Amino acid sequence: MPSLSDAFRAHPVYLHQKHPDFNSLQELPDSYAWPQHDDVRSPYPSSPDTVLAQENVPVIDLKDPNAPKLIGHACKTWGAFQVINHGIPTTLLDDIERAGKTLFSLPPQQKHKAARSPDGVSGYGVARISSFFPKLMWSEGFTIAGSPLEHFRQLWPQDYTKYCDIVLEYEEEMKKLAGKLMWLVLASLGISKEDIKWAGPRGEFKGACAALQLNSYPTCPDPDRAMGMAAHTDSTLLTILHQNGISGLQVLREGNGWITVPPLPGGLVINVGDLFHILSNGLYRSVLHRVLVNRSQPRLSVAYLYGPSTNVKISPHPKLVGPSRPPMYRAVTWNEYLGTKAKHFNEALSLVRLCVLPINGLFDASDSHGNTTVKVG
Ligand SMILES: O=C(O)CCC(=O)C(=O)O
Numbered sequence: 001m002p003s004l005s006d007a008f009r010a011h012p013v014y015l016h017q018k019h020p021d022f023n024s025l026q027e028l029p030d031s032y033a034w035p036q037h038d039d040v041r042s043p044y045p046s047s048p049d050t051v052l053a054q055e056n057v058p059v060i061d062l063k064d065p066n067a068p069k070l071i072g073h074a075c076k077t078w079g080a081f082q083v084i085n086h087g088i089p090t091t092l093l094d095d096i097e098r099a100g101k102t103l104f105s106l107p108p109q110q111k112h113k114a115a116r117s118p119d120g121v122s123g124y125g126v127a128r129i130s131s132f133f134p135k136l137m138w139s140e141g142f143t144i145a146g147s148p149l150e151h152f153r154q155l156w157p158q159d160y161t162k163y164c165d166i167v168l169e170y171e172e173e174m175k176k177l178a179g180k181l182m183w184l185v186l187a188s189l190g191i192s193k194e195d196i197k198w199a200g201p202r203g204e205f206k207g208a209c210a211a212l213q214l215n216s217y218p219t220c221p222d223p224d225r226a227m228g229m230a231a232h233t234d235s236t237l238l239t240i241l242h243q244n245g246i247s248g249l250q251v252l253r254e255g256n257g258w259i260t261v262p263p264l265p266g267g268l269v270i271n272v273g274d275l276f277h278i279l280s281n282g283l284y285r286s287v288l289h290r291v292l293v294n295r296s297q298p299r300l301s302v303a304y305l306y307g308p309s310t311n312v313k314i315s316p317h318p319k320l321v322g323p324s325r326p327p328m329y330r331a332v333t334w335n336e337y338l339g340t341k342a343k344h345f346n347e348a349l350s351l352v353r354l355c356v357l358p359i360n361g362l363f364d365a366s367d368s369h370g371n372t373t374v375k376v377g
């Protein structure tokens with residue numbers, strides 16, 4: 001069975017490029033200067049955040065009996081929400097944040113010892129989506145798909161086991177939370193445990209795959225022309241994101257503009273990913289999001305990218321398909337989906353030369369032979 005690493009490796013999602021030492025740069029190099037403010041920041045005709053300043057991504061208390069209903073509403077209207085009382089110990093969030101901070105503050109030559117290999121997925125490098133954009137992003141990433149042991153041994157020859165333990169515990173807890181959230185989101189669509197063939201008897205998602213993505217956004221000498229992470233949707237079922245206390249993440253409120261997701265102490269951001277978008281037959285759309293940088297405060301985030309087992313085909317759920325709502329997407333494995341997205345991402349990039357792509361539009365059509373057609377714009 002192909003692993004998720006194989007799936008990522010098979011597609012040009014990763015650039016094996018080296019960053020300079022961000023801290024040594026007094027000016028923004030041209031390769032990091034994004035053209036035309038409006039192109040980068042407003043992929044859709046959109047008014048600035050201020051118009052809807054009173055609007056906030058919903059914050060949902062998972063202990064609230066109304067949580068399923070609130071989650072359904074948030075997924076439908078935003079594609080994202082924050083959760084509190086989620087059961088992940090604050091100490092674990094602090095531990096992973098500290099591990100990330102330690103990792104990214106290592107000397108550049110040390111970090112490069114754990115660089116992604118040319119045919120690899122895990123390790124240190126540029127943002128995952130870099131290869132789709134003509135400019136570089138003001139961020140560094142470290143991807144963990146599978147065991148971090150080998151890379152961590154390179155980074156911290158003395159205490160790598162300590163960091164491995166933190167990552168393992170974090171992944172374990174995230175997996176439980178992701179399963180719980182999956183059932184809550186599914187329940188909000190009227191789908192129960194018996195309706196999902198790829199779930200086990202106790203509601204576990206057998207063989208579910210995930211990757212852990214640490215992102216670091218150093219302070220930037222010219223933040224208005226830089227981009228921490230360009231607008232994208234996640235190719236997941238769900239993403240669980242921990243951000244340190246620094247703002248930067250924004251989500252697109254369709255038709256209205258970019259809204260900052262304020263860091264909430266102990267809160268976690270949940271994004272609807274593309275695979276859930278497909279599963280829900282477009283009822284819950286994956287959220288377009290991006291990250292801005294700033295001049296004085298380094299930002300760190302930890303994204304848990306959650307998806308199905310590699311052999312599971314995700315398709316619009318039969319309960320969400322009917323005469324008035326035909327299936328809008330074909331069935332795909334995570335691997336197949338990544339391939340399609342990478343291919344269309346590049347086609348669209350060269351076709352329309354946009355810096356930011358309307359990804360939500362790329363997979364909206366399928367014919368009876370199961371071929372997707374690209375819709376740009
Ligand atoms: O840093 C963030 O807040 C978002 C990171 C992100 O979107 C990703 O890793 O996919």
Ligand SMILES: [Fe+2]
Pocket residue numbers: 232233234289
């Ligand atoms: Fe993302």
